[in-house]
Amino acid sequence: DAGVIQSPRHEVTEMGQEVTLRCKPISGHNSLFWYRQTMMRGLELLIYFNNNVPIDDSGMPEDRFSAKMPNASFSTLKIQPSEPRDSAVYFCASSVLGQGPGQPQHFGDGTRLSIL
């Protein structure tokens, strides 16, 4: 049973470059979440989608960040231009959201991003 798949696992790039992170959620899950984790700020929700529609992007830091979900099996998080302060581990998670108490989120292994 495949879990949430993220790519790349590691990304090192210079500031100013465009960075694209990718995520494939678990098949059948209707919600997808992008998180950023740092030592200073912990796990922060950036944006989440329900049925491929962005529902809450209030956590997106600024206009340099954008996310898309063109279909139920793929999402991207893009940073352009990247800055050193964007260095963090970015997690994608998926879940089934409906009328119930909320199903647990399943996390991918994350992308460790370093901006030099």
Place this chain on the structure above:
Amino acid sequence: EDKVVQSPLSLVVHEGDTVTLNCSYEVTNFRSLLWYKQEKKAPTFLFMLTSSGIEKKSGRLSSILDKKELFSILNITATQTGDSAIYLCAVFEYNFNKFYFGSGTKLNVKP
């Protein structure tokens, strides 16, 4: 503003000790509280609690929720070095279908 607060931030114990991790929350439209364990990579799901007073148990780990006092505890008995991890608490609210995460408790179990 909705928030989740975990304590302590970090904890060092020796194998065999029992630990209690705390999670308090102020979240409107509460639906459920979840505990996760994060080792080197992704957080992995431990428990989901929706009702007060009903203990969830898995091996040496157990958790309980108090919806009146707005907190949950995670107990680990007879700790082992493999329990060393960051333990995250999250609350799910049903108005916006959002998960609010605490900052986590870093547990270090020494041999």
